[in-house]
Amino acid sequence: MNILVINAGSSSLKYQLVDFNSNKVLARGLCERVGSDSSFHKHGVDDNEIVHETPLRDHEEAMQLVLKTLTEGEHAAISSLAEIGAVGHRIVHGGEYFQASAMIDDDVISKIDELAELAPLHNKAALSGIYACQELMPGIPMVAVFDTAFFQTLPQSAYMYPLPYEYYEQYGIRKYGAHGTSHRYISERAADILGENLQDLRLITCHLGNGCSVSAIDHGHPIDTSMGFTPLDGLMMGTRCGAIDPAIVTYLMQKLDLTPQQMDDIMNKKSGLLGISGVSNDLRSVREASESGNERAMLAYEMFASRVKKYIGQYLALMAGCDAIVLTAGIGENCAKMRRMIFSGLQPLGIVLDQEKNKHRGFERIVSSDKSEVTIIIIPTDEEYMIARDTYEIVRAQRQIVRVQRD
């Protein structure tokens, strides 16, 4: 079955067409700056990639272009839309409604819409992607895969904030987590690599990209995660501050006479690696600056590593140890220096990085020393695979039910 995976962001639309049976990616691409005059479309089949600039007014126009490019012209991957068996949509916020991926129907759509209050840009964009598919491929089964679903089984003591209880009841103020699909994928892969059952393992999974999060996964179930009510909490990130003393927020708002939106911008867009280094949100540029003696860039490096290390410490305590620490995403997969800093000095806890194995970039591998009690594993994440897999399984199960009812 060919599955179209759609990841609609506020101004982008990423896609992958996957032949799930042969586990082959038939095409992938993205539309960027949707809604502006400078929008463009990248589309790749095998190793051939085309890029063309074209105005895209909204997600429906972007979706139209994607479907046309997939089926027509020299870069087509299939000959007609009938070859697409199902569509899987990445949805950022599933609130407390969704503990797992779900077949999209009117009820699911209205819940995603209701939850847009908690993730306005993302859930609205995802809905535009869903509506566009309904319009252009009527009747095609569609599945929603929620970033928050994996963390819906967190214990209440982990997801509640020590605020007046009624704010949880009235406004849904609680930890929802993020990057759930990535943490789920790397935890399953880690169990495969270790040759163990996920239910027998205690894992700490670290997604370190532009956005960063760490999770404690105890015998197959997440028991805590660093992102919170929004994806601003937890670790220091590219432009996000992560956890800070909440009193700083009201202090700065009063001092600088900031509106809530201005304060939100500072914490989400002007902080993190960018805010501290003053150089960039991109760790590669921060590293270059630090290597040429820029002290603030060096400080940004140290702060980032120290925060990851502290979360590892917290989660080691929560699970009374762990079997493996898994790293993924741009920084986790590629930055040997950051890994060295994160794991330095942890030998007394049985965590020993192998300096030689650590040198390389990318690809799935173990980077801990043979004498390390805790295995350190690098696993490039594959959220699209998880979305395709959930979509395949839900659609197949639905078809079986229909078949049984018919017989």
Ligand code: ADP
């Ligand atoms: P996103 O969350 O946008 O998907 P990525 O997973 O692509 O982000 O991660 C982006 C981060 O990874 C950036 O900070 C980038 O500098 C960092 N990164 C990518 N390659 C390297 C590298 N070779 N060395 C250091 N950092 C890297």
